[in-house]
Amino acid sequence: xxxxxxxxxxxxxxxxxxxxxxxxxxxxxxxxxxxxxxxxxxxxxxxxxxxxxxxxxxxxxxxxxxxxxxxxxxxxxxxxxxxxxxxxxxxxxxxxxxxxxxxxxxxxxxxxxxxxxxxxxxxxxxxxxxxxxxxxxxxxxxxxxxxxxxxxxxxxxxxxxxxxxxxxxxxxxxxxxxxxxxxxxxxxxxxxxxxxxxxxxxxxxxxxxxxxxxxxxxxxxxxxx
Numbered sequence: 001x002x003x004x005x006x007x008x009x010x011x012x013x014x015x016x017x018x019x020x021x022x023x024x025x026x027x028x029x030x031x032x033x034x035x036x037x038x039x040x041x042x043x044x045x046x047x048x049x050x051x052x053x054x055x056x057x058x059x060x061x062x063x064x065x066x067x068x069x070x071x072x073x074x075x076x077x078x079x080x081x082x083x084x085x086x087x088x089x090x091x092x093x094x095x096x097x098x099x100x101x102x103x104x105x106x107x108x109x110x111x112x113x114x115x116x117x118x119x120x121x122x123x124x125x126x127x128x129x130x131x132x133x134x135x136x137x138x139x140x141x142x143x144x145x146x147x148x149x150x151x152x153x154x155x156x157x158x159x160x161x162x163x164x165x166x167x168x169x170x171x172x173x174x175x176x177x178x179x180x181x182x183x184x185x186x187x188x189x190x191x192x193x194x195x196x197x198x199x200x201x202x203x204x205x206x207x208x209x210x211x212x213x214x215x216x217x218x219x220x221x222x223x224x225x
Contacts (some may be wrong), residue, residue: 037066037073044076053083071097075107082110087117105134109141121148139165143175155182173202180207 044059060077067073078093094111098104112127128145131138146161162179166172180195193216199207 037063037070040066041070041073041076044080048076048080048083053080056080057084069100071101071104071107074100075104075110078107078110078114082114082117085117087114090114091118103134105131105138108134109138112141112144116144116148121152124148125152139168146178150178150182153185155186158182159186171202173199173204173207176202177204177207 040059040063044056044063047053047056047059057077057080060073060080063070063073064077074093074097078090078097081087081090081093091111091114094107094114097107098111101107108127108131112124112131115121115124115127125145125148128141128148131141132145135141142161143165146158146165149155149158149161159179159182162175162182165175166179169175176195176199180192180199183189183192183195193211193214196207196211197216200211
């Protein structure tokens with residue numbers, strides 16, 4: 001199925017690129033269009049950083065029109081659409097970028113985030129896993145995969161991902177809190193309470209509040225059960 005889709009879409013993109021080149025009356029026009037495209041992308045990136053998402057989207061649209069083979073233009077337009085909460089359109093743009101560059105870890109991560117927002121959790125896990133296969137050090141992909149496993153009630157898998165993140169970020173109170181929640185739901189109460197305590201000692205109020213609701217007073221945070 002994957003190869004059938006690629007065999008269909010790649011010729012379409014090739015034809016679009018050839019038409020784009022043919023529309024330029026001269027080689028000079030073609031290169032002038034490429035320069036204009038870079039300018040649109042630069043303007044769009046500044047607008048994106050300033051929070052002017054709709055204006056950024058318009059500039060990325062122009063960049064894509066000028067060069068339908070530019071991965072960064074598709075990713076940029078996808079980012080603008082993501083900020084506008086149009087996750088479905090954003091996902092399509094990241095997909096177009098991945099057709100052009102299948103192993104782009106950034107586009108994979110972004111598509112995974114868009115799929116997560118859309119509730120396409122198995123598809124999001126697929127993308128986060130591909131990111132980790134390409135870049136094992138990508139902690140954000142591991143963390144997001146853990147969150148997605150949690151939502152799917154695959155708590156063992158979530159604990160594994162949270163633990164992997166904590167190996168490099170042992171003082172990350174929020175990750176400790178999330179692992180505590182998953183452990184509690186697995187019935188691993190001793191480990192869960194230990195994580196809640198550590199998160200509370202690191203200053204995470206929600207963890208301290210949970211411990212108090214369960215009957216652990218302030219002095220017990222530093223001791224045993």
